Amino acid sequence: MELKAMTIGKLSSRAGVKVTTIRYYESIDLMPQPHRSESGQRIYDETSVERLSFIRHARDLGFPVESIRDLIxxxxxxxxxxxxxxxIARRQLANVRYRLNQLEALEAELKRMIAACEGGSVENCTVLACLSDHNNCREDEHGRLNGLLEG
Amino acid sequence: MELKAMTIGKLSSRAGVKVTTIRYYESIDLMPQPHRSESGQRIYDETSVERLSFIRHARDLGFPVESIRDLIxxxxxxxxxxxxxxxIARRQLANVRYRLNQLEALEAELKRMIAACEGGSVENCTVLACLSDHNNCREDEHGRLNGLLEG
DNA sequence: CTTGCCTCTACAGCCGCTGTAGAGAGTAAT
DNA sequence: ATTACTCTCTACAGCGGCTGTAGAGGCAAG
Structure with a gap:
């Protein structure tokens, strides 16, 4: 008797990647087109599990999809x-470190902002004052922190 | 004689927010609809500068647009x-700290991964090995490889 | 046979913008 | 007045990396 074919749901739980995400990876050619059963269901094998796990680990580490493509x-x-x-790995590390620095600056400023607030009415709220006028709050000059929020 | 009306470009440079972004903020009702000149150009005043600066500072600190809406x-x-x-500020701080922790873990793992690689062929690359099997990589003694990457 | 989950496709939506196209408005120099 | 150049307008598509929806069909257990 044959082993039961691995459907997308099984692959999903084996690799820890959602079904919809697997289909998405297929649509962007990060995962190859799998075989299909007679009724049209996707059928995977062990190499699919390996490849998908690889992708998942890399995504967990923040590698962009394009880098993963290169790695594969x-x-x-x-x-x-x-x-x-x-x-590629060093580039990713540099990227992570950059975001780390930005986030540390953010944390410091938020902390300062919150610490300064002693309650009372909104009118005198230091948090809002800081947001209205950066310079009142900042101890040191940093560039804009735009784009920090992903990940 | 009147002062020249403030167009979107002027507002943009005064607040440090791109023209397209200002229009986007208007479209999502984060900035109010401004007056228009006879020819249809947007005309702003000082309160617009203040509001937009507030938004910018909050965005720099990573507040999501919805929080900014609440703050306003x-x-x-x-x-x-x-x-x-x-x-709201504390929630944002918690969020920043969460991401900080994630990034720190990422940094450690990337560092370990890269440090372990001693060159050679792709076939034996530890970086790829780590990505293929997470567990192989986590076992290394904490700190043993630290410092190999600096300088 | 019914129940109930699994899978299928196709497409819209998320966030916070950014870029594009093609047209009109405003300004400065010739 | 004409040219040249920049600024502004609208409307819509695209980014990354998925997530969610709708509506239909597949499949195994009770």
């Missing part, structure tokens, strides 16, 4: 030097 | 207790 490409050329892999 | 609402009721303002 590189993986398929095992004789090449791994310097390019290293470079 | 509260601002217009100056007699109220500022506890609700405080609560």
């Amino acid at each position: 490409d590189l993986q398929s050329k095992p004789d090449q030097d791994c310097a390019s892999v290293d470079a | 609402d509260l601002q217009s009721k100056p007699d109220q207790d500022c506890a609700s303002v405080d609560a």
Whole structure:
């Protein structure tokens, strides 16, 4: 007797990636088109689990999809030097560190802002005052922190 | 003689917010509909500069637009207790701290991953190995590889 | 046979903008 | 007055990385 075919739901729970996300990955060609059963259901195998787990780990570490694409490409050329892999990882580390710095600055400012507030009416609220006039609140000059919120 | 009317470009440079972003804020009712000149150009005044600056500062601090909406609402009721303002700020601080923790964990793992890689072919690349199997990577003694990446 | 979850496709929506196209308005220099 | 140039207008699509919806069909257990 045959083993039961792995459907998308099974793959989903094995790799820890939602069904809809798997279909999305397929639509952007991050996961290959799987075989289909007669009734049209997607059928996966162990290599799918591996690939999807790889993608998941990389996403967990914040690698953008495009980097993951590159990593998978590189993986398929095992004789090449791994310097390019290293470079992608270092780029990601630099990115994480950048966001870390920005968030630390944010935390400091929010803390200062909240600490200064001693309650009372909205009219005298230091939190709102800080937001209205940055300079009143800041101890040091930083650039804009736009774009910090993802991830 | 009258002062020249403030157009969207002037407001943009005064508040440090892009023209397109101002129009976007208007479209989501975060900025009110401004007066228009005869030819249909948006005309702003000082209160617009203040409001937009407030929004910008709050965005810089990572407040989501919906929170900013709430803050502006509260601002217009100056007699109220500022506890609700405080609560919004604290929620934001909690959010920032959460992301900070996540990023710190990410940084540690990326560092470990990169430090372990000693070059060579893609086939033996520890970076790819880590991504393929998370658990292989977490076992390393904490701190042993620290510092290998600096400088 | 019914129940109840699983899977299918196709498409809209999320956030917070950013970019595009094509047209009209305003200003400065010739 | 004409040219050249910038600014502004509207409307809509696109970004990343999914998530959610609707409506239909598949499949196994009781």
